[in-house]
Amino acid sequence: MKYQSQAVAKPYFIAAIGLFLGQILFGLIMGLQYVVGDYLFPAIPFNVARMVHTNLLIVWLLFGFMGAAYYLIPEEAERELFSPKLALAMFWIFLVAGAATILGYLLVPYATLAEMTGNNILATMGREFLEQPLPTKVGIVIVALAMLFNLSMTVLKGRKTAINLVLLLGLWGLAIFFLFSFYNPANLVKDKFYWWWVVHLWVEGVWELIMGAMLAFVLIKVTGVDREVIEKWLYIIIAMALISGLIGTGHHYYWIGTPEYWQWWGSVFSAMEPIPFFMMTLFAFNMVNRRRREHPNQAAVLWALGTGVMAFLGAGVWGFLHTLAPVNFYTHGSQITAAHGHMAFYGAYALVVLTMISYTMPILRGREANSRKAQVVEMWAFWLMTIAMVFITLFLTAAGILQIWLQRIAAEPMGFMAAQDQVALFYWMREITGLVFFTGLVLYIVSFFIKGEEARAS
Amino acid sequence: MNIAATLPASHDQPRTLPGDLAIWFFIFAELLVFGVFFLAYAFARARNVELFDASQLQLDRISGAINTALLISSSYFVVRAVDRIRHGASHACAGWLVAAMTLGGAFLVLKLTEFAGKFAAGITMSTNTFFMFYIGLGFFHFMHVVLGMIILGWVAHKAWRGGYSAANHAGVETGASYWHMVDLVWIVLFPLIYVMH
Numbered sequence: 001m002k003y004q005s006q007a008v009a010k011p012y013f014i015a016a017i018g019l020f021l022g023q024i025l026f027g028l029i030m031g032l033q034y035v036v037g038d039y040l041f042p043a044i045p046f047n048v049a050r051m052v053h054t055n056l057l058i059v060w061l062l063f064g065f066m067g068a069a070y071y072l073i074p075e076e077a078e079r080e081l082f083s084p085k086l087a088l089a090m091f092w093i094f095l096v097a098g099a100a101t102i103l104g105y106l107l108v109p110y111a112t113l114a115e116m117t118g119n120n121i122l123a124t125m126g127r128e129f130l131e132q133p134l135p136t137k138v139g140i141v142i143v144a145l146a147m148l149f150n151l152s153m154t155v156l157k158g159r160k161t162a163i164n165l166v167l168l169l170g171l172w173g174l175a176i177f178f179l180f181s182f183y184n185p186a187n188l189v190k191d192k193f194y195w196w197w198v199v200h201l202w203v204e205g206v207w208e209l210i211m212g213a214m215l216a217f218v219l220i221k222v223t224g225v226d227r228e229v230i231e232k233w234l235y236i237i238i239a240m241a242l243i244s245g246l247i248g249t250g251h252h253y254y255w256i257g258t259p260e261y262w263q264w265w266g267s268v269f270s271a272m273e274p275i276p277f278f279m280m281t282l283f284a285f286n287m288v289n290r291r292r293r294e295h296p297n298q299a300a301v302l303w304a305l306g307t308g309v310m311a312f313l314g315a316g317v318w319g320f321l322h323t324l325a326p327v328n329f330y331t332h333g334s335q336i337t338a339a340h341g342h343m344a345f346y347g348a349y350a351l352v353v354l355t356m357i358s359y360t361m362p363i364l365r366g367r368e369a370n371s372r373k374a375q376v377v378e379m380w381a382f383w384l385m386t387i388a389m390v391f392i393t394l395f396l397t398a399a400g401i402l403q404i405w406l407q408r409i410a411a412e413p414m415g416f417m418a419a420q421d422q423v424a425l426f427y428w429m430r431e432i433t434g435l436v437f438f439t440g441l442v443l444y445i446v447s448f449f450i451k452g453e454e455a456r457a458s
Numbered sequence: 459m460n461i462a463a464t465l466p467a468s469h470d471q472p473r474t475l476p477g478d479l480a481i482w483f484f485i486f487a488e489l490l491v492f493g494v495f496f497l498a499y500a501f502a503r504a505r506n507v508e509l510f511d512a513s514q515l516q517l518d519r520i521s522g523a524i525n526t527a528l529l530i531s532s533s534y535f536v537v538r539a540v541d542r543i544r545h546g547a548s549h550a551c552a553g554w555l556v557a558a559m560t561l562g563g564a565f566l567v568l569k570l571t572e573f574a575g576k577f578a579a580g581i582t583m584s585t586n587t588f589f590m591f592y593i594g595l596g597f598f599h600f601m602h603v604v605l606g607m608i609i610l611g612w613v614a615h616k617a618w619r620g621g622y623s624a625a626n627h628a629g630v631e632t633g634a635s636y637w638h639m640v641d642l643v644w645i646v647l648f649p650l651i652y653v654m655h
Contacts, residue, residue, distance in 0.1 A: 236483045243487055261583045261590040268494050275487070 001363050003074040005081035010364045011091050012067025013357045017445065019060035019098070020350070024438050026053040031431040035424050044106065051131050052105055057345060058129065059098045062140075064353030065174075065210055066094075066147055069167060071360050072217050073151045077158025082150050090143045090150075097139040101132055123184055127195055130181045137181055144175040162231035163220075166238055167213035173206030189257035196252045203349070204248060204273060204315075208241040211352045215280065215307060218359045222301050223291035233283045237276050244272035251323050255332060263325035270323040274316030277348070284308030296455040297362060297369035299378040303355035306386055310347025318343055318393065330408050335400030335423070343393040346385075354444075361448070371452025378447040384440030391433040399426035476540075477632035485639045488602070492643050495598075496650060499591050506587065511655055513588035516581075521572050522652040525565050526644065529603075532561035533641040536610070536634045539617075546624035548617050555614035558637065562607045569600055592651055599643055606640040609633045 001007065030049040032039050037046075074081045081087060104113045110131075117133035119125045124134055132140070148171060155164050180197040216234045220227060250266025284305050295301060318340040322331040331337070358378065362370045369375070407419040414422070475482060503510045539554035576593070583590045613633035616622065622630055 232480055236480055239484055240487055243491065259584045261594060264498060264590060265594065268491065268498060271494065272487070272491060 001071075001075075001360075003080050005084040005087075006071045006074050006360075007364060008081065008084050008087040008091070009067040009071035009360060011088070012063050012070065013361060013364075015091070015095055016060045016063035016067060016353060016357070019056050019063065021441060021445070022102075023053055023056035023060060024434075024441055026056065028431070028434050028438060031427070031434050034420075034427040035431070048105055048110070051110075052102055054129055055105070055131065056102065057350075061345075061349050061353060063094070064356065065171070066090075066143075068210075068214050068353065068356040068360075069147070069151055069171060071356070071364075072167060072214065073154050073164050074158075076161045076164035076217070077155050079154065079158040082153035082157070086146055086150050090146050093139060094143045097136050097143075101136045104133065105131075122182065124182055127181075127184070127191070129199055130195065140178065141175070144171075144178065148172060148175055161227070162234055163213050163216050166209050166216075166234060170206045170209030170211075170213065173209065174202060177201045177206065192256045193253070193258060196249055200249045200252055201246070203344070204245040204270075205242070207349060208245065208276060209238050211307075211311070211348055212237050212241070212276075212280070214352050214356050215284065215304060218300060218304050218355055219284065219287045221359060222295040222297065222304065223287045224293040224295075225287050225290050229290075230287065233279070233287075237279050237283065240272070240276040240279060244269055244275060248273050251325075251328065254325050254328055267323065267325045271320065273323070274312065274320050277312040277316035281308040281312045294457045295369070296457045297359060297375070298455075299370070299375040299382070300355060300359040302379055302382055303351060303358045306382060307347070307351040307355050310343065310351055310386060310389070312347070313390075314340065314343030314345070314347035314393070318397075330404050331400070334404050334407075335396045336404070337400075339393045339396035339400055342396065343389055346389045367454045369455045370447070371450065372455045373452045374447050374450035375455060377443055377450055381440045381444035381447060384443065385437050386440075388433050388437035388440060392430050392437065395426045395430040395433065399423040399430070402426070477628055477635045481632045481635055485635060488639060489643070492595075492599075492646075495591075495595055496646060499595070499650060502587050502591070509586055510588045513586060513592075514652070514655070516576075516579075517592065517652050518572055518575070519652050521568055522648050525568050526648050528561045528565045528568070529641045529644050532558040532565075533638055535561065536637050540627075540630055540634050543617060543622050543627040543630045544624055548620050548622060551622070551630060552614045552618035555610050555617065555633075559607050559610050559614070562603055562610070565603055566600065569596065569603075573597075595647060595651065599640070599647060602640045602643065606637045609636055 026049050029040060029044060030046060030053055033046045033049060040049075070081060070087050104117075108116070110125075113133060114120075114125045117125075117135055119134060122134055124137055125131060130137075148168075151168060151171065155168060177198050180194050183194050185191050185194070212234050216230050219225065220230050246269075247265055248270035250262040251270040253262035253266055285308060288301060288305060322328050322336050322340065362368065370378070402423050403419050406414045406422055407416060535554045535558035539551045539558065542550040542554060573593070573596070576589075581589050581593075583593045610633050613630055617630060
């Protein structure tokens with residue numbers, strides 16, 4: 001690596017992969033609970049498994065983003081990180097806080113956890129994805145602010161490029177919008193309204209900036225295409241992401257008690273949201289086709305191309321599928337949402353973090369690329385996880401269509417649980433595919449331990 | 459001075475896109491959003507012609523017409539500004555841009571007065587579908603005028619300080635292109651929402 005301080009990225013990436021493994025294990029547990037309702041009850045009830053599954057996802061992606069930022073910012077700014085010690089301290093604080101939170105979920109009832117952690121002082125708990133106890137939320141803010149201070153100081157004193165500025169903007173946005181997790185009005189409509197300012201404005205707003213910057217960084221490195229070309233793409237992509245994504249929040253405001261005009265605004269703007277993702281696909285393939293060098297790390301190129309395609313399919317196509325108000329009237333909160341959630345998170349955010357890890361990890365370990373053998377295993381991991389995710393999405397989509405028909409459209413609509421029974425076959429198939437995904441993940445981890453001679457540019 | 463650049467574009471010469479390519483992506487994206495909204499308006503109106511016609515009568519067409527004149531004139535001023543910089547006249551270019559921004563400012567004042575009148579009459583986006591479009595689209599376009607003025611202001615400032623020349627003035631063309639888009643959208647929006655019955 002070019003700068004010593006980039007090494008702080010390594011523990012972040014290792015933690016990210018570890019938590020990713022945890023996320024998938026809990027996904028498998030919960031997937032089984034869909035069809036075997038009392039599996040592991042009362043030790044791990046469904047609601048707890050779900051909370052752990054989604055919270056681990058968020059936390060490992062945050063670890064990934066942070067690690068990526070600590071690697072990327074010094075290289076782009078062309079100077080050492082302002083304070084590597086601060087970055088390492090934050091790593092341990094975040095890891096301990098994250099682990100304690102997950103243990104809290106698993107070991108004590110949620111209500112007890114709330115009592116123990118001062119939820120009576122400022123009630124922030126009990127909301128989907130934002131279940132973290134108050135001290136954890138405060139911890140996230142401290143870690144994020146310390147990171148932003150560290151990175152901003154580095155950029156202020158160093159070279160400013162489109163990539164590091166877009167990344168910083170995205171990370172600042174991430175921290176700022178998270179503050180809405182502390183606002184928990186008693187009015188349920190307002191509560192949901194601002195809850196989306198964290199959830200939607202993260203994944204369909206500022207995270208897209210982070211993703212765009214990371215993808216652009218890796219593409220510059222592995223293709224050798226001119227920075228000017230890549231930066232122009234990046235600008236257009238983030239402009240499109242913000243134009244469509246900000247007001248696109250309206251697609252969550254159709255049926256929660258907000259004014260009716262959101263059905264128009266949400267539909268029109270969110271219908272544009274696939275555009276930036278489609279541009280990312282074009283971007284990745286175009287840059288790779290115009291490459292001016294053969295980078296020895298072919299696995300990283302594969303992950304980057306995979307990000308382009310899967311982000312467009314998962315976030316773009318599966319998002320558009322149910323974003324228009326007249327369609328969403330039937331589909332909201334069904335397995336269609338779950339299908340979209342799975343492929344979008346995997347395609348956009350899991351894959352972009354894995355792209356970054358794939359490119360940087362060999363360098364952090366002192367070589368430009370892993371051995372041919374290790375890369376082959378890594379690529380197998382890519383295909384297994386990606387194909388498994390495609391099928392998980394398809395099965396959930398099938399389950400969703402059937403569920404909506406039985407529960408909301410049929411002449412004599414069924415109750416929720418009765419409809420769930422009817423789609424059990426798809427849940428079984430999803431669970432089996434989940435095992436394939438898990439196998440892919442294990443292979444991925446194994447690939448880090450395969451030795452051999454460093455691959456050279458062909 | 460580059461003589462070729464000072465000559466008016468002839469139709470025999472190969473024509474290139476004025477300004478930065480990136481702004482054209484941006485312009486197309488904006489037109490797409492407005493286009494979808496215009497289509498949505500058309501469909502919503504077709505399903506409820508009477509309500510739309512009755513609500514439309516409450517609009518101030520004179521104010522809308524003046525605003526149309528203001529924006530078209532401002533677009534002409536922007537054309538003059540581009541022409542001036544092609545001749546290397548930086549200060550004249552900045553002057554025309556400021557004139558265009560002044561008309562843009564007048565548009566905003568008039569539009570705000572119009573909105574204030576509607577709000578005073580108790581009309582909001584929730585009154586009915588017509589007013590949802592009138593206020594929503596009007597406000598969305600309003601914000602584009604504001605953004606357009608910021609861009610023109612930036613360009614005018616740079617032009618005044620001699621940042622452009624007859625040979626190198628892509629920035630002026632970029633700003634001008636965006637401003638024409640803002641004007642163009644209004645030219646569709648005005649007849650569609652204020653006039654067409």
